[in-house]
Amino acid sequence: MSLRDLPTTPHLATSTHKLLESFYVPALARSNTYDRGVGFFTSNWLRLAASGLAGLAANGGKARIIASPKLDPDDCAALNQGADARNDPRLRAALEKEVKDLAHDLTNNTLTTLAWMVADGLLDFRIAIPTGELDGDFHDKFGIFQDISRNAIAFHGSPNDSEKAFRNYESISIYYSWVDERELSRVKGQQERFDLIWDNGEMNLRVYQLPDAVRRNLIEFATHSQRPYAAPSDKEDTADAWKWRHQREAIAEFLKKKHGILEMATGTGKTRTALSIVDELRERGMAQTFIIAAYGTDLLDQWHKELVRRTSLPIFRAYERHHEAQSFLNDPEDAVLLVSRQSLAEILSRLRASAYQRGLLICDEVHGMGSPSLVSALTGRLKLFAFRLGLSATPEREYDHVGNEFIEDEIGPVIFRFGLEEAIERGILCSFDYVELEYAFSDEDRASVRQAIRRYHAKASAGEAPAIDVLYQEIARIRKLSREKIEPFRRYTHTHPEALKRSLIFVETAEYGFLVQEILMSLNLDFHTYYGDDDRLNLGRFARGELDSLITCHRISEGIDIQSVNTIVLFSAARARLETVQRLGRCLRMDPANPRKRAVVIDFIRTDDIDENDPTGELTADIERRDWLRALASIKSAET
Numbered sequence: 001m002s003l004r005d006l007p008t009t010p011h012l013a014t015s016t017h018k019l020l021e022s023f024y025v026p027a028l029a030r031s032n033t034y035d036r037g038v039g040f041f042t043s044n045w046l047r048l049a050a051s052g053l054a055g056l057a058a059n060g061g062k063a064r065i066i067a068s069p070k071l072d073p074d075d076c077a078a079l080n081q082g083a084d085a086r087n088d089p090r091l092r093a094a095l096e097k098e099v100k101d102l103a104h105d106l107t108n109n110t111l112t113t114l115a116w117m118v119a120d121g122l123l124d125f126r127i128a129i130p131t132g133e134l135d136g137d138f139h140d141k142f143g144i145f146q147d148i149s150r151n152a153i154a155f156h157g158s159p160n161d162s163e164k165a166f167r168n169y170e171s172i173s174i175y176y177s178w179v180d181e182r183e184l185s186r187v188k189g190q191q192e193r194f195d196l197i198w199d200n201g202e203m204n205l206r207v208y209q210l211p212d213a214v215r216r217n218l219i220e221f222a223t224h225s226q227r228p229y230a231a232p233s234d235k236e237d238t239a240d241a242w243k244w245r246h247q248r249e250a251i252a253e254f255l256k257k258k259h260g261i262l263e264m265a266t267g268t269g270k271t272r273t274a275l276s277i278v279d280e281l282r283e284r285g286m287a288q289t290f291i292i293a294a295y296g297t298d299l300l301d302q303w304h305k306e307l308v309r310r311t312s313l314p315i316f317r318a319y320e321r322h323h324e325a326q327s328f329l330n331d332p333e334d335a336v337l338l339v340s341r342q343s344l345a346e347i348l349s350r351l352r353a354s355a356y357q358r359g360l361l362i363c364d365e366v367h368g369m370g371s372p373s374l375v376s377a378l379t380g381r382l383k384l385f386a387f388r389l390g391l392s393a394t395p396e397r398e399y400d401h402v403g404n405e406f407i408e409d410e411i412g413p414v415i416f417r418f419g420l421e422e423a424i425e426r427g428i429l430c431s432f433d434y435v436e437l438e439y440a441f442s443d444e445d446r447a448s449v450r451q452a453i454r455r456y457h458a459k460a461s462a463g464e465a466p467a468i469d470v471l472y473q474e475i476a477r478i479r480k481l482s483r484e485k486i487e488p489f490r491r492y493t494h495t496h497p498e499a500l501k502r503s504l505i506f507v508e509t510a511e512y513g514f515l516v517q518e519i520l521m522s523l524n525l526d527f528h529t530y531y532g533d534d535d536r537l538n539l540g541r542f543a544r545g546e547l548d549s550l551i552t553c554h555r556i557s558e559g560i561d562i563q564s565v566n567t568i569v570l571f572s573a574a575r576a577r578l579e580t581v582q583r584l585g586r587c588l589r590m591d592p593a594n595p596r597k598r599a600v601v602i603d604f605i606r607t608d609d610i611d612e613n614d615p616t617g618e619l620t621a622d623i624e625r626r627d628w629l630r631a632l633a634s635i636k637s638a639e640t
Contacts, residue, residue, distance in 0.1 A: 001030045003151040008179055013171035019159065020048055023174070027145045027153055029055025034063040035194045036143040037128075040160040041067040043075045046117075047110045054103035057122055059148065064124045066197055068138045069213060076210075078111040079125050082118025083210050127213040128197060134204045134309065144191050152177040154190035156312075173334075182330045189314075189327075204308075243426050246418040247273045253416045254389060255280060260415030261366055261390035261407075265423045266585020270391045271303065274362050275310050277389060278336075281360055287387055289332045289359040293344045295368050298539060300338055303364070307336060318343050332359075341368060345377035356384040363411060366390030367578060370403025382410035393420075393585060394578035420584065424635045429588040432599035434633035435499075436626060437488040440608040448478045472575075479621065480508040480572040483515065485604045489569070490519050492602070497523050499600050503549045503567035504586050512571065513551045525549055563591040567600040575621035577628070584632075601629060 012023055028034060029052045046053060056063065071079075117123040128138035142156040157172030175186040200207045250262050250273050264270045274292075281287035290313070294300050297320045307315050316328035319340040325347050328337040332355045339347055341363075351359075361382060363369050369378075369390070382388060390411045397403040423429040441449070456471045493500060500523065507513045510531050520527045527549040528538045542550045543562045553572070568587045573580055587599040605622045 001147075002149060003027065003030050003145060003147045003153055003176075004178060005030065006153070008176045009174060011171065011173050013169070014159070014167075015169055019170070019172070023155075023172075024049050025052035028052030030059075030147050031056055031145040032059045032061035032148050033146045034061065034143065035191070035198075036063065037066045037138075037140050037194055037197065038143075038160050039068050039137060039139040039141055040070060041065060041075070041125075042072055043078065043110045043114050045160075046114060050103040053117075062122060062124065063117075064126075064194075064198060066126050066128050066138070066194070066207065069127045069129060070137070074111055075114070078115045079118055079210050082115035082123075083125070125210050126198065127208045127210060129206050129208070130204060131206045136309075138205065140312075142190055142194070144187065144194060146191075150177075152187045152191070154187040156190065185327060185330070243428060244269065246422070247276065250416045250418070251276050251280060257412070257415045258386070259388040260412035261392065261395050263392060263395055263414045263417045263419070265418060265420045265429065266393045266582060267429050267589040268418055268423050269428075270364070270393075271306050272310075274364075274389060274391060275306065278311065278360065278362075281387065282334075287358050287360045288334050289355040290336045290362070291344075291347075291359065292336065292338050292362040292364065293341050293369075294338075294364040295341050299364065300340065303338055307338070311336065318347060341374060345374075345381065348378075348381050357386055359385045360387040360389065361385040361411075362389045362391065364391045366392045366407060366411060367395050367397050369411065370397045370400055370407045372403070375403060375406045378410065379406065380410075388412055394581045396578070420581065420588075420632060421635060424588070424632070424637050427637045428590070429637070430590055430597050430599055431635065431637045432584075432588060432601050432633055434629050435492070435600060435602045436605050437485070437492055437602065438605050438607045439482065439484040439488050441482060441606060442484050445478055445482050445484065446608075449475055452478070476575060476621070477508065479606065481512060482606075485571055486515050486519070488604070489516070489571075489602075493519060493523060497525075499567050499602065500525055500549050500569075501566065502545075502564050503569060504565055504583075505549055505551045505569040506572050506583060507551060507553060508572040509553070513553075516551055516571065520549060520551075527551060562586070563589045564593065565589070565599075566594075566597065567602065569602040571604065573603065573621075573625060575624065577625075580625060580629075601633070603629060 006026060012019055017023070028049060034056060053063070114123070118125060130136055130138060141158060141160060142154070144152060144154045146152040153174060153176055155172045155174045157170065159168070159170040159172065175183045175190075177184045177187040196202050197205055197207060246264070247269050250264065254260065254262065254277055262270060262273060264273070278287075278290055292303055294303060300317070300319050304315065304317065307313075314335045315338065316324040316335060317338045318325035318328070319338065322338075325337065325339070325343070328335055329347070329350050329352075332351065337347070363382075368374075388411045390407065395407065395414060397407075420429065424431060452471060452474045500520070505513075505516055507516060510529065513529055513531075517527070517529075525548040526546070528541065528547055528551070530538050530542075530550050530552040538547070538550065541547050543564075545564065565587045568583050570580070570583065573583075584601065587601065591597045603622075603626065605626050
């Protein structure tokens with residue numbers, strides 16, 4: 001018998017099929033290997049699947065099961081007895097009877113037979129416990145059958161290996177290796193995933209053989225009794241629901257509008273809100289293809305971690321070292337693609353039309369989508385998606401009318417706002433102290449500014465004036481690179497060295513960072529730089545608390561969540577609020593390990609005046625930012 005004898009049904013559900021009789025039992029009977037990852041396992045499933053397991057045994061086959069540590073006490077005892085009996089002849093003799101008719105004995109002597117199956121190597125059983133980035137349960141449910149001719153069937157879906165699973169509404173999606181290349185790749189993918197977990201190669205799971213899990217007290221015995229009274233109300237949950245209600249409001253607004261931008265302060269749950277929208281669209285049958293575009297490996301990796309935590313959909317990646325776009329494009333239904341902005345145009349050129357019709361495009365830090373290169377490459381492409389969602393704390397691009405028009409036309413207008421002020425007031429973000437360090441331009445700085453302005457006016461008089469942005473950027477760079485900020489910073493930090501514990505220091509260039517490093521070294525602080533060519537491990541070291549400070553340019557202005565950051569230092573600050581808002585988000589996140597956290601923002605305010613006519617307004621940028629940050633710092637959090 002071969003697995004090819006079975007019908008190639010792509011989807012089965014308990015409401016329309018008897019999954020055991022129509023799928024599991026006949027597939028087991030034709031297989032010589034059965035690999036299964038499952039959230040919950042009980043021996044009753046073996047009893048129900050007895051005839052199929054007898055066929056597996058007759059084929060000389062073997063089953064491997066990875067499950068969560070939540071087991072019935074009797075099942076755990078039987079499994080452990082069988083595992084120990086493999087190496088202990090006395091325990092093996094204590095099992096007493098030889099199993100001659102596996103199907104009969106599984107039905108009538110389930111626990112003893114379960115122990116024998118483990119002892120004889122017919123069944124191997126391991127426990128998976130999330131670790132590292134994950135702190136919940138091993139809750140996946142997938143499996144692979146393979147016959148002697150290497151035909152294979154993979155399935156993924158909701159049923160556990162328990163008797164109750166077949167009384168619930170459950171369903172599975174099924175893939176057959178011999179149908180076509182796409183199906184084969186899915187089967188191979190599930191097998192590779194199982195083997196990785198079984199071999200303890202998954203970085204966020206630890207897998208234990210059962211006796212070792214028992215010895216380590218990792219088994220959590222399941223109970224079947226229910227609470228005999230109503231659960232007490234949880235006032236804290238009610239308070240949290242009130243605090244985070246803006247997320248529900250944002251979801252409702254998007255479902256009504258179907259496209260647009262959520263303008264939500266950093267740290268207020270943009271990612272969680274977006275993934276809730278994914279869930280809602282799936283559950284309502286409105287979308288089944290999901291593409292998430294973002295900039296930067298760190299941010300894309302963070303999205304991947306959240307997706308792994310919060311969705312059962314297959315996740316493909318197309319950025320840096322990950323080259324999984326073609327696998328997604330082969331079958332984009334019920335799948336997620338994480339893609340860098342730079343690669344989005346090329347991938348969309350190959351996306352099938354039906355995927356647009358039931359697709360959701362999520363553009364994180366959506367203001368970045370308005371760059372000239374992306375406007376040129378993507379005009380007319382994004383609006384093809386039935387659903388388009390933009391996320392940003394600051395969606396407006398200053399001095400870029402074309403970019404702003406593109407974002408609104410292709411993705412949509414701002415349809416929901418929840419800003420820093422509301423987030424601090426509600427206790428979602430912490431309050432902060434604003435430290436103003438005053439400085440004055442040097443004669444060299446002032447001369448550079450006058451020269452830049454005179455050049456601009458000379459060209460204007462000659463009818464050759466460049467865009468005002470050019471002058472704006474030139475003056476801004478002079479202000480950001482002024483060395484006159486160094487001495488006020490030195491004086492402040494030598495009297496307040498504690499301010500640099502858990503700090504991010506933003507500078508314009510690596511050369512300017514050298515000036516700051518001298519001060520940090522004099523304070524005996526553990527620090528590192530994190531520029532374009534630096535090892536990304538430095539960010540991980542800082543996140544784990546191994547470094548006091550990190551000196552950086554732009555790389556962690558957006559999207560990265562390190563709750564323990566207490567201080568930001570703004571040597572480099574743009575006139576536009578976009579960048580400053582992003583950087584504020586690095587230090588205003590609440591820290592569970594420090595519930596009384598109050599952040600610190602160290603800024604540099606130029607106090608001298610230049611008499612030249614500045615058509616950009618850039619020379620007053622420090623004063624404008626100071627007034628805004630003073631007002632924000634005066635807001636009291638509801639948590640304090």
